Amino acid sequence: MKIPAQVTKPLLITMVGSGNVATHLSIAFEKAGHAVQAVYSRQLAHAQALARKLQNAVASDSLNFSSSQPADIYLLCLNDAAIPEVINQMQFPPDSLVVHTSGSLSMNVLFTTQKFKKGVFYPVQTFSKNQAVDLANTPIAIEAEDDTTVRILQDLAHSISSSVFSLSSQDRKILHLAAVFACNFTNHLLGISQEILQGHGLDPVLLKPLVESTITKAMKNNPYEVQTGPAVRGDQNIMQAQMQFLAPNTNYQQLYKLISLSIQNQKK
């Protein structure tokens, strides 16, 4: 789906948070024709740093949003741990729409005695400082309490991405668990791999084409069906030799043993 340069209904957005997620989303929202009117951060300097990258955003370190001009959406781009705390201290205008961007928290964390509408706007992506993100192809998972709110969030998501879908809190938890295996855990294994290479004066770049092919192949197929290596071949000689080589690090040795076993169990 082509991303419209100007959305049919531009929204007024207040960003709660000023980190990587807030920065990438704010810039994309403005490009799509929305207005980020305010940026909140506990540390005013952080809010100001993001506001400077935007057209007309006011920076603030006050959690009282009920007194300022009401936004259409208050988008919480905060660490998971900070959300329950912040949500209880904030004062939102009645009937405002308050939305979090977390993959792992249910929509329920937004329930308070305040009367605002709740929603989730979760971009399934990793955001880093000063690293471009292809938001146009980033899936965005939407959840809300009623159809009207779902449509508002879907329109907002479609204005920056071609991949928008509805996902319940329960399914988002499953997606997040899958992401822990596919991203957090694979990153750690790539770390161990680089550590092994560098510990012996070998350049990690030697494995780059192989890693890229492996990932491409895994994403095109059922990874179980394209599994290669000593474990799936049942090559005991190499497995024993590699485990012995890892022996000084019992942690890596255990990892090697357990993942190899898991590969072999899968084969059965």
Next chain:
Amino acid sequence: MKIPAQVTKPLLITMVGSGNVATHLSIAFEKAGHAVQAVYSRQLAHAQALARKLQNAVASDSLNFSSSQPADIYLLCLNDAAIPEVINQMQFPPDSLVVHTSGSLSMNVLFTTQKFKKGVFYPVQTFSKNQAVDLANTPIAIEAEDDTTVRILQDLAHSISSSVFSLSSQDRKILHLAAVFACNFTNHLLGISQEILQGHGLDPVLLKPLVESTITKAMKNNPYEVQTGPAVRGDQNIMQAQMQFLAPNTNYQQLYKLISLSIQNQKK
């Protein structure tokens, strides 16, 4: 380095094996101006299938190469397990150059009573049937007994790839171990991730952009320094919930626990 269309010294090559590695290499060698004169496979039909893709290659299921026209190089593209067995049954012309393509076997596996020169020509890549491989950017690791042989193999490697380097048997073993973590093990984790998603009716494509960003980021940085997720944040609530969710599968639960622990140990 630009790949020359015609090499300065075209070589006569006999391929021992007709699988994916033999196929991809043979075609690349011919494109670079070398001549693959013969293809051997235990199963004649397999040798013939590869020979048909080449210009003037003869297919054979005989292990006696001493009677045919001598090749400059006999390239063993065989499973690791098959090499020691095959090498003892083969008859090579004296002073011929016999080279294996394995990442995990030392050059020593080629020692027999026969008088031929030994070498290793290891493309650090994964080869699949009917799937294009960017050999031009695939690192090729070379090992040989003497400088003349090293130069022959380096020239051969440079004729198909811009990334050629010397690697001892010991260092190649380390590279192979690192590849097991970075490729074989990550592939398995991607398999678990897809299994979790599909088990709940979710499309694995939802994680594709996130996986791709994660790998790109890990290859550009020290992965330990860009680690994200519940384990590195020490988010016990999410870790407990995710382990409980995995509980019916003790294997996956153990993996989750051990990798999370390894991430946390790394942080210290």
